[in-house]
Amino acid sequence: xxxxxxxxxxxxxxxxxxxxxxxxxxxxxxxxxxxxxxxxxxxxxxxxxxxxxxxxxxxxxxxxxxxxxxxxxxxxxxxxxxxxxxxxxxxxxxxxxxxxxxxxxxxxxxxxxxxxxxxxxxxxxxxxxxxxxxxxxxxxxxxxxxxxxxxxxxxxxxxxxxxxxxxxxxxxxxxxxxxxxxxxxxxxxxxxxxxxxxxxxxxxxxxxxxxxxxxxxxxxxxxxxxxxxxxxxxxxxxxxxxxxxxxxxxxxxxxxxxxxxxxxxxxxxxxxxxxxxxxxxxxxxxxxxxxxxxxxxxxxxxxxxxxxxxxxxxxxxxxxxxxxxxxxxxxxxxxxxxxxxxxxxxxxxxxxxxxxxxxxxxxxxxxxxxxxxxxxxx
Numbered sequence: 081x082x083x084x085x086x087x088x089x090x091x092x093x094x095x096x097x098x099x100x101x102x103x104x105x106x107x108x109x110x111x112x113x114x115x116x117x118x119x120x121x122x123x124x125x126x127x128x129x130x131x132x133x134x135x136x137x138x139x140x141x142x143x144x145x146x147x148x149x150x151x152x153x154x155x156x157x158x159x160x161x162x163x164x165x166x167x168x169x170x171x172x173x174x175x176x177x178x179x180x181x182x183x184x185x186x187x188x189x190x191x192x193x194x195x196x197x198x199x200x201x202x203x204x205x206x207x208x209x210x211x212x213x214x215x216x217x218x219x220x221x222x223x224x225x226x227x228x229x230x231x232x233x234x235x236x237x238x239x240x241x242x243x244x245x246x247x248x249x250x251x252x253x254x255x256x257x258x259x260x261x262x263x264x265x266x267x268x269x270x271x272x273x274x275x276x277x278x279x280x281x282x283x284x285x286x287x288x289x290x291x292x293x294x295x296x297x298x299x300x301x302x303x304x305x306x307x308x309x310x311x312x313x314x315x316x317x318x319x320x321x322x323x324x325x326x327x328x329x330x331x332x333x334x335x336x337x338x339x340x341x342x343x344x345x346x347x348x349x350x351x352x353x354x355x356x357x358x359x360x361x362x363x364x365x366x367x368x369x370x371x372x373x374x375x376x377x378x379x380x381x382x383x384x385x386x387x388x389x390x391x392x393x394x395x396x397x398x399x400x401x402x403x404x405x406x407x408x409x410x411x412x413x414x415x416x417x418x419x420x421x422x423x424x425x426x427x428x429x430x431x432x433x434x435x436x437x438x439x440x441x442x443x444x445x446x447x448x449x450x451x452x453x454x455x456x457x458x
C-alpha cells in the first residue's frame with residue numbers, strides 16, 4: 081500500500097508532504113548523541129521549507145542556541161496550498177503581522193540570533209516573530225523567483241550552507257541529491273526507499289558517500305498533505321489528517337551511532353535449523369540465483385555469519401548496514417545476467433534485469449531488487 085501511494089504521488093508530482101516535528105526531533109537527536117557538536121558553528125539550510133508550514137524551521141529555530149548554530153536559512157516555494165495555515169507563526173495578539181511582508185509567496189528567512197525577545201522567561205516562536213518584525217539580527221524577505229531549489233538565488237544560499245536538512249520533492253529526488261554532491265554539502269533529507277535503486281543514488285551508497293539515517297519510529301512515517309483524502313482508508317487517518325507511509329527513509333552523509341552497531345547473526349547451519357522464517361528453516365541449503373553466482377537471503381536477520389561468498393539481500397538491509405561488517409558489491413539491476421542465455425523464453429517472467437530462482441520445474445521466478453553483499457568477518 082505504501083509503495084503504491086508513493087508511486088502515485090510521484091507520478092502526479094504531489095510533492096507537498098509535511099514532516100512531523102517529533103520525527104525531525106528524533107532524527108536530529110540521534111546525530112547529537114553520536115557527536116554533540118555536529119551542528120555547532122554550522123549554517124543549516126532548509127531549502128524546501130516555508131516557516132508558516134515547516135516543522136524543520138520550527139525545530140531548528142527553537143533549538144538554535146542549543147545546537148550552537150551559526151545561522152539558519154529557509155526558503156519556500158511559491159505557490160503552496162497551505163501557506164500560513166499550519167504553524168501560524170504570528171498567531172498572537174500583542175504583535176501584529178509585519179505590514180508589507182510576504183506571506184503566501186516565496187520567502188527567504190535568515191536567522192542569525194534568537195533570544196527571549198519579550199523577556200517573559202520563555203523562548204518560543206513568538207520571540208522569533210517579534211525579532212523578524214523588528215528586523216533584529218534576522219531577515220525576512222521575498223525571493224525574486226519562485227523559490228525553486230535550482231534557481232540562482234537559492235543556489236547562492238546553498239553555497240553559504242554547511243548542512244542541508246529538509247524533505248525535498250519526491251519527484252525531483254535524483255536532481256536534488258545531485259545538486260548536494262555537486263556543491264559538496266552535508267545533508268539530512270527524506271526520500272522514498274526505492275531511491276536506493278536509482279542509478280544516480282546507489283553508487284553513492286556503495287561508495288560509502290551516502291547512507292540511511294537513524295530512521296522513523298517502527299519504520300512508519302506520517303505526513304500531512306493537502307491531498308491527503310485522496311489516499312485509501314488505513315493510509316489516510318481522518319482523525320489526525322495524516323498519511324502513513326512505510327516506504328520512506330532518511331538519507332544522509334552525517335554519521336550516527338546506529339550505523340556502527342553490529343548486526344547479530346547466526347551461522348548458516350543455525351539459520352537452516354532455527355530461523356523464524358519458514359522460507360529458510362528446515363531446508364538443506366540457501367537457494368542460489370540462476371543468473372548470478374550468489375545465495376538468496378530474503379531476510380536481513382537471516383544473513384549467515386559464516387558465509388564467505390556473495391549474498392543477495394533486500395534493499396531494506398541498508399537500514400541495518402554497518403560498513404565495518406559488510407561490503408556492498410552491487411545491485412541486481414546492474415549485476416543480473418540475461419535470463420535468455422540461461423532458460424527458454426516463457427519459462428520465466430520477462431522484465432528488467434533482476435535475479436531469478438528456479439521453481440524446480442524448469443521455470444523461474446523473478447525477485448524484487450536485491451543488494452549484493454559480502455561479510456568482512458566471515
